[in-house]
Amino acid sequence: MRSNWWKIAAVILLAYTFTAGFMIGVPDIGNLQQTIRNLFFHVPMWFGQIILFTVSLVYSILYLRTPNLKHDIYAAAFATTGIVMGLLGLTTGAIWANYTWGEPWSNDPKQIAAAIALLIYLAYIVLRGSIPDIDKRAKVGAVYNIFAYFIYIPLIMILPRMVESLHPGGQGVQGNPGLNGSDLDARMRLVFWPAVFGWTLLGVWISSLVIRINLLRDKNLIHA
Amino acid sequence: MRKAVYALLKKDLLLELRQQHTFYGILLYVASTIFVLYLSINKPEADVWNGLFWIIQLFVCVNAVAKSFLQESRGRMLYFYSIAGAKEFIIAKLIYNILLMLLMSLLSLFLFFILMKNPLQDAGRFVAIVCLGGISLSLVFTLLAAIAAKAQQSAALMAILGFPLIVPQLLLLIRLSKSAFGEVFRDGAILQITALLVGLDIMVIALSLILFPFLWKD
Numbered sequence: 106m107r108s109n110w111w112k113i114a115a116v117i118l119l120a121y122t123f124t125a126g127f128m129i130g131v132p133d134i135g136n137l138q139q140t141i142r143n144l145f146f147h148v149p150m151w152f153g154q155i156i157l158f159t160v161s162l163v164y165s166i167l168y169l170r171t172p173n174l175k176h177d178i179y180a181a182a183f184a185t186t187g188i189v190m191g192l193l194g195l196t197t198g199a200i201w202a203n204y205t206w207g208e209p210w211s212n213d214p215k216q217i218a219a220a221i222a223l224l225i226y227l228a229y230i231v232l233r234g235s236i237p238d239i240d241k242r243a244k245v246g247a248v249y250n251i252f253a254y255f256i257y258i259p260l261i262m263i264l265p266r267m268v269e270s271l272h273p274g275g276q277g278v279q280g281n282p283g284l285n286g287s288d289l290d291a292r293m294r295l296v297f298w299p300a301v302f303g304w305t306l307l308g309v310w311i312s313s314l315v316i317r318i319n320l321l322r323d324k325n326l327i328h329a
Numbered sequence: 330m331r332k333a334v335y336a337l338l339k340k341d342l343l344l345e346l347r348q349q350h351t352f353y354g355i356l357l358y359v360a361s362t363i364f365v366l367y368l369s370i371n372k373p374e375a376d377v378w379n380g381l382f383w384i385i386q387l388f389v390c391v392n393a394v395a396k397s398f399l400q401e402s403r404g405r406m407l408y409f410y411s412i413a414g415a416k417e418f419i420i421a422k423l424i425y426n427i428l429l430m431l432l433m434s435l436l437s438l439f440l441f442f443i444l445m446k447n448p449l450q451d452a453g454r455f456v457a458i459v460c461l462g463g464i465s466l467s468l469v470f471t472l473l474a475a476i477a478a479k480a481q482q483s484a485a486l487m488a489i490l491g492f493p494l495i496v497p498q499l500l501l502l503i504r505l506s507k508s509a510f511g512e513v514f515r516d517g518a519i520l521q522i523t524a525l526l527v528g529l530d531i532m533v534i535a536l537s538l539i540l541f542p543f544l545w546k547d
Contacts, residue, residue, distance in 0.1 A: 169543050224493035231489055235480040245479045248540045252472060253494065255536060259529065260497045267521070 111306055118303030122146075125296045132290045136205055143201045145296055149304035150194030151219075155261075157187035157308050158226070162254045165247035174327050175320070177243035180250055181233060182315040184226055186308050191223045206271050215265050215272040222261055225253050239326060333413045337421035341397075345429075351400075355393050359437045362388065367444040375448040375510045382441055383503050386459075386466060387495065389433050394426050394470040395487050398478040415542035423471050423537060430467035434459050448510065455509035462502045465526055468533045469495055475537075475544050501526050 126145040134141065164180035167173075198216065199209035210216060232249055236242040265272075320327065345352055362385055373381065401409075409418055438459050449455050473491050477483040505522045508514055 169540075221493050221496045228490045228493060232476070232480060232486065235482060235486060237481070241479060244543060245476055248543055249476050249490065251540060252476075252536055255532060256494050256497060259525075263525065264497055264500065 112310055115303055115306035115310055118299045119307060122296060122300040122303050126300065129292055129296060131293060140201055140204045141293075143197060144293065145300040146304075147194060147197040147201055148297070149301040150190045150197060152301045153305045153308045154187045154190040154194060154222075156305050157183045157190060157312065158254060158257065160309075161187060161250060165250040168243060168247045169251075172240070172244070174239065174243060174323060177246065178316055178319045178323065179312075180247065181230075182312045182319065184229055184250065185315065186312040188223060188226050188230075189311070190304075190308055191219065191226070195219055195223070202271075211271065213272055214268045214270050218261050218265055222257050225257055225260075229253060239323075330414075330417060333417040334421045334424070337409075337413060337418060338424055341421065341425040342428075351396060355389065355433060356436065358392055359385070359389055359433060360440060363437060363440045363444055372446050378441075378445060378448050379503060379506050379510065381445075382438070383462070383499055383506070385437055386434060386462060387492070387499065389437060390430055390463075390466040390470050391487055391491060393429055393433055394467055395474050395477070395484060397422055397426055397429075397471065398474040399483055401478075410545065415545040416538055418545065419471075419475070419537050419541040422475075423468060423534065426467040426471045427464050430463040431460060434463035450511040451509045455506060458502065458506050458509060461505075461523070461526060462498075465498045465502065465530050465533075466495065468530055468537070469498065472533065472537045472540065475541060479544060498526065498529055501529075 122145050126142055131139070131141050161180045161183035164176045164183065168176035168180060195216070198219070202211065202213075202216075203209045206213075229246065229249055233242050233246045236245055366381060366385075370377070370381075435456070438456065470487070470491055473487060473494065474483075477486045477490060480486050501522050505519065505526070508519055
């Protein structure tokens with residue numbers, strides 16, 4: 106129970122997101138209207154994705170330092186959950202865009218960058234699938250995962266800043282390329298940050314379940 | 330270190346000179362692809378020309394660079410392992426692939442000029458961009474070839490791994506090339522994109538040097 110406090114926190118934070126997120130008063134800005142509440146669902150997905158991919162990177166580096174199959178299982182699970190978060194982020198983004206930009210997919214540079222980021226990490230899964238030898242798969246997967254992360258960060262953090270986009274953030278705006286930084290309404294901030302933590306904790310929770318299944322499946326192969 | 334790199338590089342170049350069928354194979358690939366383009370769209374507009382050129386570069390790079398690791402048999406890799414270090418080996422491969430890709434890029438540019446006309450306003454600048462692009466593409470695909478060589482069906486895997494990963498650089502290159510077609514950029518934008526491309530290249534070289542030793546030991 107004591108080690109599970111963060112799972113309880115995730116449930117409480119998400120329950121708060123789903124209730125307060127739909128109930129609090131939100132500022133009425135232009136054509137956003139009530140779709141602004143999607144901020145509590147769409148944006149945390151990308152926070153979650155970056156955090157999960159970073160954790161996956163750390164485990165890949167750990168694997169290369171000390172080749173323990175456990176690290177590989179961790180890295181793969183976090184990357185997979187990051188992909189799921191990306192899919193949800195793209196979907197919520199498309200729903201939002203349908204109401205504000207007029208169509209779900211308008212080839213916006215940020216939509217394209219997010220989709221390519223997903224392809225990069227899906228290739229990681231394909232690469233792992235194509236190597237039958239377990240140790241070799243872990244090692245080659247770790248090398249690709251590290252390489253992919255260093256392309257992923259410029260792809261989503263630097264390139265979108267250089268081009269015009271319908272999406273908030275970007276050219277002329279300092280800070281995060283996905284958000285208009287500090288101009289978030291004070292009432293919304295009270296739900297936004299709990300939502301970010303809640304969704305990220307949920308992502309970690311899902312990953313930990315995948316990890317536990319894989320650890321049980323491969324328990325004969327893992328030593329120490 | 331320098332001696333080992335030089336020896337490995339010389340071996341690759343000598344192999345290329347003695348087994349010319351692979352070189353001519355790629356050359357024929359370039360020529361026939363561009364000829365097919367010429368037959369299907371004669372004199373494309375500048376934007377189409379630019380896009381096609383870089384897509385052809387991408388395919389040429391996948392084919393030219395992939396073989397650098399796929400051609401090395403397991404036994405030969407073991408031999409290299411006993412006489413040279415991982416860093417020397419990857420540096421030699423990087424240099425060799427850069428040279429090969431530069432040659433292929435310039436040849437395909439030449440063929441583009443002959444067959445697809447020349448919509449460029451500043452050809453000198455475009456040649457410089459093509460050189461930068463050739464280097465960027467070959468660096469990324471060298472490490473990917475080393476990764477893909479470890480898996481089954483490596484040739485197909487090269488494309489799956491490579492195409493999404495090369496997109497950032499390819500987008501920057503296509504954007505940068507537009508300056509050679511007479512598009513006006515705001516002050517400093519060209520310098521910014523070039524610096525970003527060079528920065529990515531340096532990052533890829535650093536990652537190759539750090540990561541390749543792990544792939545090397547089988």
